[in-house]
Amino acid sequence: MDNQPRLTLHIPEPPARPGDHPDFGGMKLPKAGETARPDVDAAEPTMRDMPFGMIRVLDDGHHAVGPWDPHLDVDILHRGLRAMMLTRAFDDRLFRAHRQGKTSFYMKSTGEEAIAVAQSLMLGARDMCFPTYRVVGWLMARNYPLLDLVNQIFSNAGDPLRGRQLPILYSARDYGFYSISGNLGSRFGHAVGWAMASAYKGDDRIALAYVGEGTTAEGGFHEAITFASVYRAPVILCVTNNQWAISSFSGIAGANETTFAAKALAYGIPGLRVDGNDFLAVWAATQWAAERARLNLGATLIELFTYRASGHSTADDPAKYRPADEALQWPLGDPIERLKGHLIALGEWDDERHAALQSALEDEVRAAVRAGEAIGTLGKSKPELASMFEDVFKQPDWRVIEQRREMGV
Amino acid sequence: MPVMNMVQALNNALDEKLGGDPNVLIFGEDVGYFGGVFRVTDGLQAKHGLTRCFDTPIAEGGIIATAIGMGAYGLRPVVEIQFADYILPAFDQLVSEAARLRYRSNGEFWAPLTVRTPYGGGIFGGQTHSQSPEAIFTHVVGLKTVVPSNPYDAKGLLIAAIEDDDPVIILEPKRIYNGPFDGHHDRPLKTWAGHPKAEVPEGLYRVPLGKAAVVREGRDITVLAYGTMVHVALAGIEEAGVDAELLDLRSLVPLDIEAIVASVRKTGRCVILHEASRFGGFGGELSALVQERCFDHLKAPIERVAGWDTPYPHAFEWDYFPGPARLVAALRRAMEY
Numbered sequence: 201m202d203n204q205p206r207l208t209l210h211i212p213e214p215p216a217r218p219g220d221h222p223d224f225g226g227m228k229l230p231k232a233g234e235t236a237r238p239d240v241d242a243a244e245p246t247m248r249d250m251p252f253g254m255i256r257v258l259d260d261g262h263h264a265v266g267p268w269d270p271h272l273d274v275d276i277l278h279r280g281l282r283a284m285m286l287t288r289a290f291d292d293r294l295f296r297a298h299r300q301g302k303t304s305f306y307m308k309s310t311g312e313e314a315i316a317v318a319q320s321l322m323l324g325a326r327d328m329c330f331p332t333y334r335v336v337g338w339l340m341a342r343n344y345p346l347l348d349l350v351n352q353i354f355s356n357a358g359d360p361l362r363g364r365q366l367p368i369l370y371s372a373r374d375y376g377f378y379s380i381s382g383n384l385g386s387r388f389g390h391a392v393g394w395a396m397a398s399a400y401k402g403d404d405r406i407a408l409a410y411v412g413e414g415t416t417a418e419g420g421f422h423e424a425i426t427f428a429s430v431y432r433a434p435v436i437l438c439v440t441n442n443q444w445a446i447s448s449f450s451g452i453a454g455a456n457e458t459t460f461a462a463k464a465l466a467y468g469i470p471g472l473r474v475d476g477n478d479f480l481a482v483w484a485a486t487q488w489a490a491e492r493a494r495l496n497l498g499a500t501l502i503e504l505f506t507y508r509a510s511g512h513s514t515a516d517d518p519a520k521y522r523p524a525d526e527a528l529q530w531p532l533g534d535p536i537e538r539l540k541g542h543l544i545a546l547g548e549w550d551d552e553r554h555a556a557l558q559s560a561l562e563d564e565v566r567a568a569v570r571a572g573e574a575i576g577t578l579g580k581s582k583p584e585l586a587s588m589f590e591d592v593f594k595q596p597d598w599r600v601i602e603q604r605r606e607m608g609v
Numbered sequence: 610m611p612v613m614n615m616v617q618a619l620n621n622a623l624d625e626k627l628g629g630d631p632n633v634l635i636f637g638e639d640v641g642y643f644g645g646v647f648r649v650t651d652g653l654q655a656k657h658g659l660t661r662c663f664d665t666p667i668a669e670g671g672i673i674a675t676a677i678g679m680g681a682y683g684l685r686p687v688v689e690i691q692f693a694d695y696i697l698p699a700f701d702q703l704v705s706e707a708a709r710l711r712y713r714s715n716g717e718f719w720a721p722l723t724v725r726t727p728y729g730g731g732i733f734g735g736q737t738h739s740q741s742p743e744a745i746f747t748h749v750v751g752l753k754t755v756v757p758s759n760p761y762d763a764k765g766l767l768i769a770a771i772e773d774d775d776p777v778i779i780l781e782p783k784r785i786y787n788g789p790f791d792g793h794h795d796r797p798l799k800t801w802a803g804h805p806k807a808e809v810p811e812g813l814y815r816v817p818l819g820k821a822a823v824v825r826e827g828r829d830i831t832v833l834a835y836g837t838m839v840h841v842a843l844a845g846i847e848e849a850g851v852d853a854e855l856l857d858l859r860s861l862v863p864l865d866i867e868a869i870v871a872s873v874r875k876t877g878r879c880v881i882l883h884e885a886s887r888f889g890g891f892g893g894e895l896s897a898l899v900q901e902r903c904f905d906h907l908k909a910p911i912e913r914v915a916g917w918d919t920p921y922p923h924a925f926e927w928d929y930f931p932g933p934a935r936l937v938a939a940l941r942r943a944m945e946y
Contacts, residue, residue, distance in 0.1 A: 209660045363923055366733075366735030366737065418667060419668065448639060516646070588929070
């Protein structure tokens with residue numbers, strides 16, 4: 201016993217805090233095109249190296265290279281760029297609206313736009329996404345009306361969710377977008393169940409679900425993958441690893457020990473690790489997993505490696521817990537700049553058109569916000585008060601009927 | 610004497626316990642370097658060290674489970690669940706494990722953990738940042754449930770909870786972290802400055818678990834409240850112009866039944882006020898106890914004023930929140946019965 205070392209409790213810490221220089225030195229990134237592409241119907245044991253590579257298509261010169269190049273039509277690239285830029289313009293404008301007191305809360309997806317946009321465009325209209333609060337790009341890619349988003353954010357009389365939810369916790373069934381809750385990871389299993397139902401009914405629809413890397417610690421994450429694996433559910437399970445869960449770096453979720461894609465290994469499903477700031481790579485990996493699911497070969501776990509360039513929400517200042525310039529130093533760049541660079545390299549885009557599009561999208565967002573403001577910002581306009589008592593159950597019971605009367609509505 | 614808001618008072622309690630007892634440690638989501646989303650653990654990691662106050666994975670069940678294991682080893686873990694709305698993944702650990710470990714092991718093992726969690730509405734938090742889940746804990750035998758209403762009590766109750774050998778949940782009313790709130794959301798914000806209960810002594814002191822406070826003495830009607838609602842109750846009593854006695858329960862389990870019975874036997878009337886939805890709420894238990902023990906003294910039916918039986922709606926926060934106007938109506942009904 202005397203020769204034994206004393207035990208010590210290990211608490212991981214990030215490489216850099218405010219005042220330090222951002223440090224991504226420990227990050228080993230394969231080159232674009234370097235990671236192999238298994239056949240879609242390959243057996244899972246043959247691809248157990250995938251969680252430790254990284255699917256990357258766009259190289260530093262903005263060219264698409266390697267086996268994962270999805271060879272997309274230029275039209276798709278343009279639609280993707282537009283939806284990503286719209287997402288960012290919308291986020292910036294509505295974040296400011298919060299600062300101006302027009303609503304109670306907002307969360308941006310800055311730096312992560314490629315993920316939801318590419319996956320939304322890639323999957324079919326009848327497939328279902330089980331979103332987090334940082335994938336409004338899914339709706340932007342499907343031309344969801346901006347005014348409906350604004351009205352939801354203002355909880356006003358035009359709010360499609362009738363004022364029931366915190367801003368940005370949208371629900372849009374017709375757009376393949378499941379209802380968001382503030383709880384973390386609690387819908388990962390819903391996606392698996394939804395996919396199992398599609399299989400049970402003999403349909404061809406698949407599901408896609410998101411969690412952040414922090415949420416992989418929740419039991420709901422592991423329960424969902426277990427069910428997905430056991431029942432070979434046609435579902436794509438995505439971990440958006442944006443490096444930060446509010447103030448906690450990804451090491452608090454286990455990133456110092458292994459990759460998040462590698463969680464798949466223990467469950468016997470494929471685990472892909474993808475450059476989440478590379479529109480083409482996200483598309484290609486999603487397409488691979490979707491084809492596999494539709495072939496009845498079951499679930500895939502995809503780690504989307506990215507960086508949360510904004511704060512967690514309007515309620516935190518990221519400069520309090522990480523270097524203020526860390527986002528600018530992110531080795532995988534900015535997803536919009538990279539797709540823009542690719543289109544320019546293809547000869548299909550230029551700075552002038554980009555600036556014109558940016559300006560047009562800002563106008564579109566401004567018009568939607570003005571229309572929402574005309575209905576009313578938070579508290580200035582409300583849905584009908586009696587609606588507060590509806591939908592607790594399909595048929596109201598005596599309690600809410602009495603209470604509604606007590607309120608006089 | 611130092612003047613503190615509730616966040617500072619809680620921080621001060623944690624600071625004192627970390628400094629005085631090496632078996633106390635703090636963990637939870639964002640509580641380490643960042644100091645917690647409500648700043649309650651601000652500076653504690655820097656002062657006391659990385660292993661005394663650290664961040665956890667996002668896994669409330671894991672937080673409570675490891676706290677129970679540490680408690681069984683002999684530590685006194687104080688964990689934060691970032692919002693009470695997010696405590697439910699830990700419910701099995703609280704109900705089936707923390708609350709019963711002592712009983713089922715015949716006293717061989719126990720779980721002296723303290724769970725701090727901000728609760729309640731009035732901050733436009735929507736249905737996942739506003740709930741008041743006290744009744745689902747008070748129903749569980751083996752759990753203590755505590756709700757401070759001011760900085761002085763917050764510090765004293767937290768110290769008593771940490772020193773308690775059983776699991777204690779402290780529900781922190783986040784609406785009054787930075788100032789008392791009487792339910793009049795359209796009036797200017799108040800801070801704790803100038804409030805007598807914002808004078809918080811340095812050093813260790815305890816507010817015993819299971820002791821209610823008489824906030825206001827009165828002869829005609831008893832009002833039972835806790836947390837934010839203590840301040841709403843004071844406003845409502847003044848506006849109704851009744852000679853009401855206001856009890857701040859402070860601790861729901863253990864409950865100061867003697868103080869409640871003594872007051873209602875004196876006044877003969879009782880109104881219960883809580884923010885949680887009404888049906889199955891803690892007010893139902895209070896109402897039953899008062900009826901059982903004070904029946905011969907009652908001059909009017911017991912009234913409950915509570916949140917509606919709906920989820921907490923974002924747009925209708927102030928229509929849901931049981932403010933002074935609804936208390937005034939209940940006080941008048943009871944007085945005119």
